[in-house]
Amino acid sequence: MIYIDETEPEEGETETPFEPRKIFVKKGKDIKEEYTLLEELGRGKFGTVYKCSEKETGRILAAKFITTTRADDRKDVEREVDIMRILQHPRLLQLYDAYDDEKKQMCLVLELIEGGELFERVIDDDFVLTEKACSIFMKQICEGVDYMHSQNILHLDMKPENVLCVSKTGNRIKLIDFGFARKYEPNKKMQVLFGTPEFVAPEVVNFERISYGTDMWSVGVICYVLLSGLSPFMGDSDLETMANVTKAAYDFDDESFDQISDEAKDFIAKLLLKERP
Template identity: 35%
Template sequence: MGRHEEDFVWKKNTENIQEIFDFMEELGSGAFSEVYMVKEKKTGKMFAMKCVKKKQNGDLNLENEITVLRRIKHDNVVGMEDFYESRTHYYLVMQLVSGGELFDRILDRGVYSERDASKVIQQVLQAVEYLHQSGVVHRDLKPENLLYYSPDEDSKIMISDFGLSKMVDNGIMSTACGTPGYVAPEVLAQKPYSRAVDCWSIGVITYILLCGYPPFYEETESRLFSKIMKAQYEFDSPFWDDISDSAKDFIRNMMQKNPSMRYTTDQALRHPWIIGKTARSQDIYYSVSVQIQKNFARSKWKVSPIQSLKPHVKRVIHGPPQSEIREGFTAERANENETLERKCLCCRSLTTHYYYCLNISMSPIGSLQEEGLYLHFSL
C-alpha cells in the first residue's frame, strides 16, 4: 500500500475473499468502496466488511484509517477485527452494528427528552475522551457517524467512520477537512487546530438533538462558513423555550469560537447536564421529531465529507434503497456548472414529497430542473 507497505506486514493476503466470507447483503457504497454484511465461514461470526479498490498511487487516507483503527479499542467505537488484501482490493473487517442511525432511533421512540439526549452525548464524550487520550482526533463527528450497537432499547451508541481521523504527535493539525455544518471555526479559517475541533462538533450534535435543526444554515456554503466562523447561532423561540438553561450552557461551552476557551471532553463530562443533574425529563419528542424529519429527511441520502475544504470540490449524493423509490426519471443532461459521475437518476422516496438526485457531483453549486421540480444543492 504505497510507501508505507512495511507498516502492514500483519495484513492477510487472499486471492479470493469469498473463500473466507459469505457476502450476505450490501450495507452501503461510495465512489471507491462498498460495505457488506458478511459471515465468516470458519466461525459463523457476522461482520461488516469495507471493500476498497486499490489505487495505482496508493491510498494514504486508507493507510491513516487503518493505523488509527489498529490503535483504538473502546466499547463505544466501531472496531476493526481483521484486514485482508487481494490483487485488486483491501478488505477491512469491522465490528457489525445493527441498531441503526441516531436520528432513525429518535424518530422510532415516540417519547424523547433532554435526558435521553444527555445520555447519548455522555457516551459520545466518553469515547472521544478515549480517542484524544490515545492521540487520535476524529475530525468528522456528525449524527450519521453515530450508530446503535443493537436494536435493543438500552443499546449503547457507537462512533464510526475514521476516514478523516488523524494521529497527532504535537496535537496540532493544519489540513482543512470535515463535513460542512459540523466543522469548527478555526478549521474554516485555515488556522492550525487541535483536538478541540471534535468538541465543537459534539456541541453542534447536541444542539440538533435538542431542537431537530442545525445551528447554522444558509443556501450557499460561503454564507454558511461565514456564520460558523463567527459562531453565529441562536436558541430560537419557540423551539428552545422548553429546553433547560443548563443544556444551553453546555452547548455554549462546547461551541466556543475560541478553541482555548472551549470545553475539553473532561470538562464536558463533568457538566451538570451531562451527569444527569439538570437534564429535563419533559417530553420534547413532537417538536424535535417534526424538525428532524423536515431538516434531515435525507438521512438515507448521504453527502460525503470533504477531504479538503477547497473551492470546486466534488461530492456525491446517494439515494434511498430501490424499494423506497416510488417514481423517477432520468436526466440526460446537466447545466454547465455540473459534472455527472454517471447518468443522473432523479426519484421520489416513499417517505418524502421531494425529488432527489442520485450519483451527481457538482462544482461548486449545481442545480437540476425537470417537470417543474427544482433541485438545488449548495456545495
C-alpha cells in the first residue's frame, strides 16, 4: 500500500518554479533553436508532449505541441497563453515559453510535473487517501482556484484529471489545463456549454449564467470523489448524469462515507448547492 504524505506544506514550498516571465508568442521561430527535445511524455487529441531542455540554462521543462491547422484552434491556444500569462502562482501550472510556426502547430513550453494525475491515485487501490491527505489536497486546490478568481478568471474544467501531483507519493499539487478558462466580468452575463458532465455545475447544463460558484461546484465534486472514490452524479449516460446534476441529486449513504467527518460532508454540501445566494 502507498500512504500519501499527510504533512502540511512548509514555508519555502510556496514559490513558483522559475522567476516571473513576460511571455510573448514567438511567431515563425523553431523551438529547436532554443530547446533540445527529449523523450515523448504523452499524446492525445490535442497533440504531443515532450520533455525538453533549454539550451541556455539546462532547465528541464515540458513542450506541448498543439495542432492548429484551423484558425479557431490557433485562437484557442492564443487565449490559453493570454490567460496563463496572468496565472503566475505556485498552485497553477506555469508557462515558460510559447511558439507558433504560423503553419500547422503551436508549442507551449511548460513547467514539468512528473507526479501523475490525482485521478490516478483515486482509482488505484494501492493508494491510501486518508481524510487528512484529502484535506491537504483540497486546501491547495482552493488556493489555486482562489488565485484564479482573484484575477477574474474561471477555470471551467475542474476535475481530478486536471490536478497534477508534484511527486509520486507527496501531497503537493498543481492545477493544469486552462484551455476552457475564460476571463470573467461579473457585470456581463456569460454562458458556456462545455466541460465534463459529472463535474459541471447545473448552470452549465442549463446554459444559464455562470460565475465563480461554477468552479466551486466542481471543487465540491472533486472533494466527494477524493473522499469516497465515487462520483456523486454519474449516471449510465451523459444525459442521465446531467439530469442528476440539474437535480443536485447526491447523498452520503455509501459505506465509503461511514468514517468521514461531518465537517467534510458539510464542506461538500455547502458547495453542491443548486440555488446559490
